[in-house]
Amino acid sequence: MEPSELRRAVAAGRATASALGLQVDDVCVVNNSDRVALRLSPCDVLARVAPSGHMTDSRIEVEVARRLADVGAPVAELDPRVAPRVHVRDAFAVSLWTYHEPVGPEIAPADYADVLMRHHAALRRIELDAPHFTDRVAGALRAVGDRERTPELSDADREFLSGTLGGLSATISADRAGDQLLHGEPHPGNLISTRKGPLFVDLATCCRGPVEFDLAHAPEDVAQHYAGADIGLTDRCRALNWAMFSAWRWRRDDQMPDRERWRREGLDLVRAALDRCGPV
Incomplete structure (x- = not known):
C-alpha cells in the first residue's frame, strides 16, 4: 500500500x-x-x-x-x-x-512436506466451493492478452507467456481425477514456524487441483519427501506458477515491491523452469 x-x-x-x-x-x-x-x-x-x-x-x-x-x-x-x-x-x-511469534530455524524439507500433507488431509475433510486453479491461469492469460493492462510487455514475451500459460494449464488439468481442495499458495512466506509447530497462513487462495500445484510453491526439496508426489508434474506446475507470477508483474497497476527487477527475472525463471520439465 x-x-x-x-x-x-x-x-x-x-x-x-x-x-x-x-x-x-x-x-x-x-x-x-x-x-x-x-x-x-x-x-x-x-x-x-x-x-x-x-x-x-x-x-x-x-x-x-x-x-x-x-x-x-x-x-x-x-x-x-x-x-x-x-x-x-x-x-x-x-x-x-x-498472533504467533515466529520461532526456530528454517523449516526442514521433510517437516515442510509433513505439514503440507497434514494440511491437504484436513482440506479433504471440509466442503468448500472453490475455483479450479485453471481459473487463476485464465486471469493471467487475460492480463497478458490485454495490451491496455500490460502495455510494456513486448510482443515476443507476450506470445511466450501466453503459449506457456495456455499449454501448461491444458496439460496439467487434462486428468482431474486426483484433484482436491488446495491451499493455493503454500510458499515459505505463508508457512510460519511457531511454538505450536509450523502453521499455514493466508488462506484466501484456496483452489482445486492436484497436490503438485501446491508442492510447486514450496522449496524444491520438499516434493522428494511428499509421499506419492509426481515430480515431473510438480516441475510443470512450478513452471506454470512462475509464468503466472511473471504475468502479474507486467500489469500496469501491479504494486509489488521491486517490480522492475521481478519483471526481468520473472521471465528468466519461467524459461529455467521450462528447461527442467521440457517443452510445453
Missing part, C-alpha cells in the same frame, strides 16, 4: 480491535502488500487489513480458517475473543487473528 493508504489501514485495524474491547497501545506493520498484516499490542492480535475491494477474499479466508480449525488443520487461528467475521472500517476489510 502507498503511505497514505497504509496510514488509513493501520488506523482501521487499531480502531476495529479497540471497538471490540481489545487493548491496543502499539501497532507494528508485519507485512505490506496489496493488504497489510499488523501486530497489535499488548492484546497480541494479528490484524489483516485489506481495501474493501478484497472483501470477498477476506470473507473466504475467515470461513476457510473457521472450517479448518474444526478439523485440526495446521493453520493460524482466528482470535477466539471476538466473533469469527470480517469487520468493515473506513472502506477496509479487517479480520483479527491470534
